[in-house]
Amino acid sequence: MDRISVLGMSSVSALGSNPKAVWSSYADEKPCFSVIQSNQAEVAVAGVSKTIDAALKQIAQQNSNYKRLDRTVLMAIKAARGSLQNLALDGKWGVNIGSSRGATDLFERYYADFLKNGSAHTLASPTTTLGNVSTWVAQDLQLKAMSLAHSVTCASAMHAVLNGIAWLGSGMADFMLVGGTEAPLTPFTIAQMQALNLYAKQTAGYACRALDLDKKSNTMVLGEAAATAILAKGTHKNAQGYIIGCGWGTEPLDHHTSLSKQAHCFQDSMKMALDSAGLNRVDAVVMHAPGTILGDRAEVHAIQAVFEESPYLISNKHLIGHTLGTSGMMSMELALMMLEHQQVFENPFYNQESDKPASLETVLVNAVGFGGNAVSIILCR
Template identity: 40%
Template sequence: MPVPLYVVIRGWGSISALGHAGLPPTCRPAFRLDAASGLSVAALPAAAETALDQLRRSRPAYRALDRSVLLALWAAQQATAQAGWQPDDARPLAVSMGSSRGASERLETFHAEFLRNGTSPTAASPLTTLGNVASWVADAAGAAAGAISHSSTCSTALQALGNAVAWLRAGMAERFLAGGTEAPLTAFTLAQMQALGIYSALPPDAYPCRPGAGGSSSFVLGEGAAVLALEATTAEQLRPGDLLLESVGFGFEATGTKTGLTPHGLHFQQAMRQALAQAGRLPTDVDLILLHSPGTAAGDAAERAAVEHIFGADGPACTSNKWLLGHTLGASAALSLDFALHVLQGRLAPSALPFESWLNMRLAPQRVRRILVNAAGFGGNAASALVSVAS
C-alpha cells in the first residue's frame, strides 16, 4: 500500500460522566459526592451505568473484566460503528490502548481477598495485567495486525495515538483503534490523590474542578474512556470535512520531583513544538488549545508558562474540559480529543468558564479549524496532538 499522507478520524466513541452517546447539547459539570470518602468525583450517570452493565452481561467472559476494560470496549464499539467498519473488512486493523492505572477495581478486590484469606484467585493475574485492555478490545474488533497497551501516566492516550499514527504511516496497518481508558474511582486511588495534597475541597455543586483558577488545587477524579477509529488515507481520498489527526508530539524532562513538573513546563514546550513541526504548522495556524490543566496550582501554571513561551502572550484561545468531567488520568487526553472533535464539527462552542480563570482571557473564534490538545503525567512526560478539519 502507498505511504499515506493523512490519518483520518473515521469515527470515535466515548463514555464518561457526561454520558455515553456523545456530548450533550449544553455542557454542564457532572460531579457527585463519593459517599465513602466524602470527596467530589465525576462518575458515570445512571444511563451510562446501565449501558455498561448490559455490555458486561453480553458475553460470559466479560463478567469478570475490570471496569476499565469494559469502558474501553464500550468506546471502541461506538467508534467502530461510527466509522462504518464491517466484520468482513479485510484491511489490517490494529489496536493501541492507554491506561495509567489499569485494572484498579479488580486489583484492589483481589488484594483485599488475599489479605483476608491468604489466597489469590486463578484469574487474578490475567485480569489485572495492563495488556488485557488492548487485548479485549482487539478480541471484540477482530484485530489481526496487533494489540498494544500503553501506560505513560496521564499522557498515555496520546502515547497510544502516536503509536497508531506511526503504524499507519509506516504501512503496518490500514485501520487503527486507539485511545485511553480509566476507572480510578476506588478507595485506594482516591486516597492516593488525597495524599498528594491536590484534591479539591469544594462540593459537587460548586465547580469543584477549576482549571486555570490558581490558588488552592482543585483536582477531581473522574472515570471514562474514549477511542478513535483511524484510517490511512492518501491525498486523493481526502474529502472536505474529514477530521484529521495531523500529528502527535512528545516531551520529557527529568526533574527528580514526585510530579515531574518544573515552573516553565519544558516537557509541554517540547511536545507542542514537536507536534507543530511534524505537521509543518506554525503557532499561528492553531485556533484553540485544549489544555491538560487539571486544576492543580503547579500544573496549571507550568502549562500556562509553556503555552506563552511557544505561542506568545497573544496566542490562541485556551480551554479545558476538566471542569466538566474531572481528571480521568490515562483516559483524559482521549476525552479531550473527544471534546475537540465536537468543536471542530461545530457541535460544541467553547465558552468562558463559570468561575475566575485565566482561560477566560480570550475566547475561541467562531470557526475553529485546528486544535492542539495537551496532556502530561507524573514522571515528566508530556504529549500534544494536533487535530483539524479538512477544507
C-alpha cells in the same frame, strides 16, 4: 507529516456515551460531579450515569468471560463498539489502548480478599494485567489485530495516538483503534491522590477549578471514562477530522510528580507538533489543566512561551474531572466536536488573552503525565 484521518470516535464518561449527549452536556456547561463516601470522607467524583452503568453490566452478561472483566475493560469495549459502528473497514488492524491505573477495582477487591483469606483468586493475574484491556477489545470486535496496552500515566491515551500514527506510517497497519480507559473511583486510588495533596476538598459546584490561576489549593477531581478512535492514513470520506501535527517532550525529574514551572516538556511537544504541521499558530488549545496549582500555571506559561499571540485556551476538567489515562482522548473528542460545530466554550475562571476565534480551523490538544511525558497533537477540519 502525513495527514491522519479520524474515522470514528466514541466515548463513555459522565458526559454521556453518544456524540449528541456528550455535546449537549458540554453545551450545558454544568459540572458532572456527584459526591461519594470514600475513605471515611465525602469526595467529589465524575462517574457515569446509572443508564451507562446498566449498559456496562449488560455487556458483562453477554459473554461468560466478560463477567470477570474489570470496569476499565468493559468501558473500553463499549467505547470501541461505538467507534466501529457503521464502519466497514478491511485491512490490517492494530489496537492500542492505554491506561494509567488499569484494573483498579478488581485489583483492590482481589487484594482485600487475599488479605482476608490468605490465598489469591484463580483469575487474579490475567484479569488485572494491563494488557487485557486491548486484547479483550480486539476479541470483542473480532479483530485479528496487534493488541498493545501501556501506561504513560495521564498521557497514556495520547501516546496511543502517537503509536497509531507510527504504525500507520510504517505500513504495519491500515487501521489503528487507539484510546484510553480509566475507572479510578476506587478507595485506594482516591486515597493516593489525597496523599499527594492533589484532591479537591470542595464537593459542591466547581469542585475542580481547572485554569483558575488564583486558587490557593489543589482541586483535582477524579473521573471515569473510556474513549477510542479509529485512525487511518490519508484522507477518507468518513473522517470526522484530521491529525496534521504531533509532538512529544520530556524533561529531567526533580520529583516523582515533577513538572517544571515553565513546563519545558510541553514547550517541546507543542513546538514539534507545530513544526510537523507546518504552522506557527493555532486557533485554540484544549489544555491538560488538571486543576492543580502548579500544573495549570506551568502549562499556561509554556503556551505563552511558544506562541507569540496566545490561542484561545479551553479545558474540560472543571466539568468532567481528571480521567487520568483517558484525559487526552476526552480532550481530542472535545476538539473534534468544536471543529464540527464551530463553537468554543468559555472557561469560568480564566481571563483570556485573546478573543473567541471567529472560525475554528486548527485546535491543539495537550496531555502530560507523571514523569514529565508530554504529548501535543494538532487537529483540523
